[in-house]
Amino acid sequence: QTSYVYGDFASPSEPRTEGSVKPWLQALEDASNGTITTDYIGAGAVVTARNTLQSLTDGLVDGALVAAIYQPSELPVSALLVNIGAQMTDTLASTGALTEALMLGCPECRTELENYNVQTLGSWAMPSYSLLCREPIQSLADAQGLRIRASGHMVTLAQAIGATPINLTITETFEALQRNQADCTFGSIVWLDSLSLGDVVRNIVRVDAGAVVTTSMFNVRRDLWQEMDEATRQVFLDTVPTAVANNAFAYIEADERVLAEGYTVVTPDADLAEAIRAQAEQDIASAVAVAQAAGVANAQEIVDNFLPLYQRWYDLTRGVETAEAFEELLRTEVYAHIPADF
Amino acid sequence: MNPELGFYSLGALMVLLVLRVPIGLALTAVAFVGLYLLRGFNPAFGVLKATPFEFVAHWTLSAVPMFVLIGAIAAHSGMVGRIFRALKLWVGWLPGGLAIATSFAGAGFAAMSGSSLATTAAMGRIAVPEMLKEGYQPALATGVATAVGTIGALIPPSIIMVIYATFAEVSASKMLIAGVIPGILTAIAYASLVAIRCLINPDLAPVIARRQAERREHLRGFLDVLPVLILALGITGSIYAGIATSTEAAGFGVLLTLIIVMAQRVLSWRGLRDSIYETTVTTASIFLIAIGAAMMTQFLAFTGMPRVLSGAIMGITADPVGIMLICCLLYLILGCFLDPMGVMLLTLPIILPIIDNAGINPIWAGVILVKMLEVGLLTPPVGLNCFVMKSTLGGQVSLGTIIRGTSWFLTVEAVVVALMLAFPQIILFLPSLMD
Amino acid sequence: MMKHLLAVAILPSRLSTTLGAISISAMALHISAEVLSRLIWGQSLFGTIEIISYYYMVAASFLPLASAQLQGQMISTDVFAKIVPARLRPVTDFLGRLVSLATCGMLIWAAWAQALSKTRVNEAISGLGAPVLVWPSRWMLVIGLGALLLAQLIQLPRGIASDEDAPPGTGERG
Ligand code: NA
């Protein structure tokens, strides 16, 4: 008999809640014939974005999304992947590549999570961020001098296109855009809906800024994992590919829903797109340097292994149109190769 | 999940309050023991390790000490005394005139302050000492100033409205504008209560004789009020002109206040020093309780108690007004023990789907729920606004007196909520203009 | 003897409250500087949100706790205590102070453990492009709560007057 509590800081309307996390918990109960019972405590009532890692370490919850962007000191290898997020412009490719790296290819990625009592089972990266703007920004010249709300790897991207990055919390972003304190924010298209940003900005400039990387979204705290019998662990491993695939598609579909709501969608001119790409390339070296300074000796090697993996998944997922097809791919490419002693 | 433990824990909390354990520490102790029983030592200890730091290390909360400081400086500079000299001249002769002025001053301050607690702290500093000096009954003086703080969360800017809008996926700007009329209505209702009570029982507030003032006096009154107008315009103006966010406007407001009192040469160094020290002690004692409430919220979420409680209540009716009445009752009960943010975080995941299914307008529901959350700031045993008033006034007035005075305004709140339930246009008229 | 003890307990409370007061002032100045910098030069200052959240707010919340205790500003509800018969009050109050002391002790232990582990990983959070160290701020909890514990210990045998009895406008009564 296993009791599994998943804590999340996402609001109930966040695509992952109904699209992936809750169905997964149901699937765990169904597939285990009642030997696994689950509880979902959402909306930040027990965990916040900043404390999920500690909550797993201490056993406050049994599973939770680890927002690596808030844990650069604790998870320097995950932070390295977060910092090269500008490379990950396709959500299926990055979700597949991150899951494979964490489960099979990158032992350093996994062990640093294990040191914090996290047995990771599946990863995720959001659909590529756009610039959500008050005015339609078309060219590099248009972007000159704009004030753009940016965080994480997008700070340098904002500087690269001649804008001034400004630092605002996510709850302040609405107000700042409304009152003309910010001209744009880097962000997910879903925010127009979920954060009501669509009330104040009507332009989506698709600059393909890459995504915020989540190295461990589906997981079990490691001490609980080690207490489980073989059959129970197998239930987790059998059901999680569906959840990973559903999650990626929940966000793809949410983006499509928003895009159908009549926003002005701008495809940027070549000079703007190139400025972003060029900076994204440069940022790899600084991400490696930051990781090395944080004690990740083989940071360069990790990146050199990951980027081809991303490309491989990019190619693999070109024909993938449904969550089922993506799930099948995850099963054959990743989960079929999990070692017996996982 | 163990709902019974949730109910027992509320009993344990009451016992600790009887032992006069400081509220913040009582909440912490109950949450820790509860989490230990439910999840074991490490998880419970982990919450003690993480939550205190994380709760206060929060940018938007910085508005609380900044608004406390503005009020403290205004009080020490004697600005308050001059404002009330003017107010006394103009409305002081009404029955309960200074308390009526407090209601409207609170509504005005609400347009600068994003939180109830900050509004209450400011009114506690500015209005209460003057009313006490004029011989107003302490319960009336502190009651009106404590209650008027709740308008802070109704009239924009309002942090809690924005958070509700995020959860319910409604437009934040509509949500904010929807609070304006209910906020003004609340101020009018408070003022009416004060006037009626003082007409019935003139001992509550000594009548200040109305006398024929000279033009010179009116001019001086206007000059006395001017700094406040400049401050209000400066703070709100800096927000609407896009110079500062509503969080920054609080800190920027401190600078404006300092410039004003320095221009008037009315603040001594000692006064400034005292203002700052008072602000630090007030801030720490408020945040210790908020931290305890945050941990209690984490623990209660684990018991599933709020879910059981709301599930039971929702089983009763399908009528929109009936559902909202039951939600109000639920918030009234939870609000007695928890902080507004905690109640909202615990219940929205259950309440929003019900509102959605019943076809209830989420903006209408949201403003009523925010109103009820604010009522929770006034109800004992955990009424944060009362605590803020208490810590603002120090030893001058007992907590019991504050709670007694505030309870009158709870009856007014019942009327205001009933009006909002009966006439949804009170809430929905302004947002409907935005389409 | 008691006099010396008092002095020993009040000194850390004074020092930490002064640091808290400095933080509050710095908060106001830093926010104003950020607003003016954006207004005049269109440029955010480095790490305003991070430094205010992780340093000034933490300092202002924990460092003055001992002063709040010594000034009788630590908020408790006297309303409920009235159900206890007057002659039992000293006993219940003493029990209550023991509970407070134990809770405060647990909080210090937890803050200490957290500060140690965050110091070990050199905890930082990213500001506009560059990291802001966070771990030093974790120790302010240990200092602030430690001073609070000391203040509570001093008050353990004697207790504090109920605020019903307190004369108006009392300052430090420790
Ligand atoms: Na307000």
Ligand code: NA
């Ligand atoms: Na309450």
